[in-house]
Amino acid sequence: MSNSHLSSRLVALLGGAGLALVLAAASPAAALDPAAVKAQVDKDVGADWPHLQALYEDIHSHPELGFQEERTAAELAKEMRAIGFTVTEHVGKTGLVAIYKNGPGPMVMARTELDALPMEEKTGLPYASRNKEVYDGAETFVAHSCGHDIHMTAWVEAAKALVAMKDKWHGTLMFIAQPSEEGVSGAKAMLADGLFQRFGKPDYGFAQHVGPSPAGELTFRAGIYNSNADTLDIRFIGRGGHGSDPAHAIDPVLIASRFVVDVQSVISREKDPAAFGVITVGAIQGGSAGNIIPADTILRGTIRSYDNDVRMKLWSGIERVAKAESEMAGAPPPEVTITRGAEAVINDAGLAARTGAVFKAAFGDKASEAKTPITASEDYSEFIMAGVPSLYYSIGGYTPEQYAAFKAKGQPVPFNHSPYFAPDPASSIKLGAEAMTLAVMSVAAK
Numbered sequence: 003m004s005n006s007h008l009s010s011r012l013v014a015l016l017g018g019a020g021l022a023l024v025l026a027a028a029s030p031a032a033a034l035d036p037a038a039v040k041a042q043v044d045k046d047v048g049a050d051w052p053h054l055q056a057l058y059e060d061i062h063s064h065p066e067l068g069f070q071e072e073r074t075a076a077e078l079a080k081e082m083r084a085i086g087f088t089v090t091e092h093v094g095k096t097g098l099v100a101i102y103k104n105g106p107g108p109m110v111m112a113r114t115e116l117d118a119l120p121m122e123e124k125t126g127l128p129y130a131s132r133n134k135e136v137y138d139g140a141e142t143f144v145a146h147s148c149g150h151d152i153h154m155t156a157w158v159e160a161a162k163a164l165v166a167m168k169d170k171w172h173g174t175l176m177f178i179a180q181p182s183e184e185g186v187s188g189a190k191a192m193l194a195d196g197l198f199q200r201f202g203k204p205d206y207g208f209a210q211h212v213g214p215s216p217a218g219e220l221t222f223r224a225g226i227y228n229s230n231a232d233t234l235d236i237r238f239i240g241r242g243g244h245g246s247d248p249a250h251a252i253d254p255v256l257i258a259s260r261f262v263v264d265v266q267s268v269i270s271r272e273k274d275p276a277a278f279g280v281i282t283v284g285a286i287q288g289g290s291a292g293n294i295i296p297a298d299t300i301l302r303g304t305i306r307s308y309d310n311d312v313r314m315k316l317w318s319g320i321e322r323v324a325k326a327e328s329e330m331a332g333a334p335p336p337e338v339t340i341t342r343g344a345e346a347v348i349n350d351a352g353l354a355a356r357t358g359a360v361f362k363a364a365f366g367d368k369a370s371e372a373k374t375p376i377t378a379s380e381d382y383s384e385f386i387m388a389g390v391p392s393l394y395y396s397i398g399g400y401t402p403e404q405y406a407a408f409k410a411k412g413q414p415v416p417f418n419h420s421p422y423f424a425p426d427p428a429s430s431i432k433l434g435a436e437a438m439t440l441a442v443m444s445v446a447a448k
């Protein structure tokens with residue numbers, strides 16, 4: 003461990019040019035040639051492309067919601083068995099664990115997600131999803147609008163590339179496919195099902211996410227990578243009545259409306275303006291007709307932060323504003339439920355330096371350190387909190403042609419969770435496969 007720390011620090015100091023020299027002197031990863039590994043993965047992706055494209059389009063057009071990913075998991079299990087991995091299904095309900103042993107050496111975890119989102123895809127792609135599943139008691143469209151289908155395909159190809167170059171590394175690969183990332187519950191489910199007790203605890207872990215940045219670009223950083231995410235549920239209680247006679251009713255729609263506006267003063271006036279914090283009310287449900295004042299109104303939202311003090315400030319501000327709105331209207335106190343969700347992903351500093359140097363050596367200035375964390379959240383943090391030093395990084399998804407097309411329309415490229423989110427599969431799967439292979443090699447090369 004200390005040996006690896008030393009080498010990663012030296013690598014960080016010397017950068018790409020000194021990499022081979024430093025690794026030769028200070029680390030068992032003496033033979034690692036990042037450019038050669040990247041070139042080999044490129045060749046493999048090219049040769050495998052018809053299969054990878056078919057796999058990607060099949061997963062994309064058959065998305066499944068969290069803990070319902072039976073078809074997707076079975077498909078990945080088949081792929082990983084064909085590559086030579088020993089696969090265990092149904093770890094954490096629908097999760098998958100694929101193990102490949104290659105002599106003594108570190109155990110390295112590589113994670114993909116399995117799940118899709120409860121929303122309608124509007125990309126117009128020939129393989130766009132028309133799948134529907136039951137979510138929260140109602141049938142809804144399901145779509146891979148977060149790009150987990152790209153991660154899965156890249157993950158399979160990285161596994162294949164690593165097995166093909168098994169003479170260049172040693173140790174054990176633990177490739178896991180995690181259910182229900184969007185529900186921030188799948189990582190916990192796998193851990194609760196004895197992931198590390200049954201299969202061993204990895205020495206290192208990696209995960210990647212595609213986003214709206216340019217294809218071919220990769221970003222990483224040491225320390226906080228993405229945000230704490232908590233959920234907010236409020237029921238404002240009023241008194242139902244006739245829409246023409248508000249004086250004999252208490253209007254919970256008005257109370258909820260005030261809350262939506264006033265709660266933003268917690269963000270603008272109460273927290274440190276330099277600290278990150280977001281409160282978003284994403285759903286309001288109240289009433290059934292224009293001339294009826296309903297008895298209650300339900301609000302759902304998300305609360306994001308990096309720092310725990312900010313997190314607590316937002317929680318107490320939300321509670322206080324909600325109570326005050328009800329009191330001002332002479333209504334009973336609201337029912338406020340704040341549920342602690344995903345914890346921020348904290349990347350290991352030593353690993354960020356070590357693997358980051360390999361990324362830079364392979365990708366040049368297309369690999370860079372992110373100056374700030376990203377505001378989205380991830381339950382990959384569960385694996386880090388369970389003691390796996392990890393690096394979680396981002397890969398770009400949109401080609402220059404896609405950027406130009408959206409610019410011509412005067413629109414930004416669609417972000418994750420947009421019904422139009424459609425990163426370019428060919429370039430993002432290639433980059434994902436290269437990056438994950440290089441990440442594993444950065445800690446397991448002979």
Ligand SMILES: [Zn+2]
Pocket residue numbers: 148184418419
């Ligand atoms: Zn997502």
Ligand SMILES: [Zn+2]
Pocket residue numbers: 148149150183211
């Ligand atoms: Zn995602």
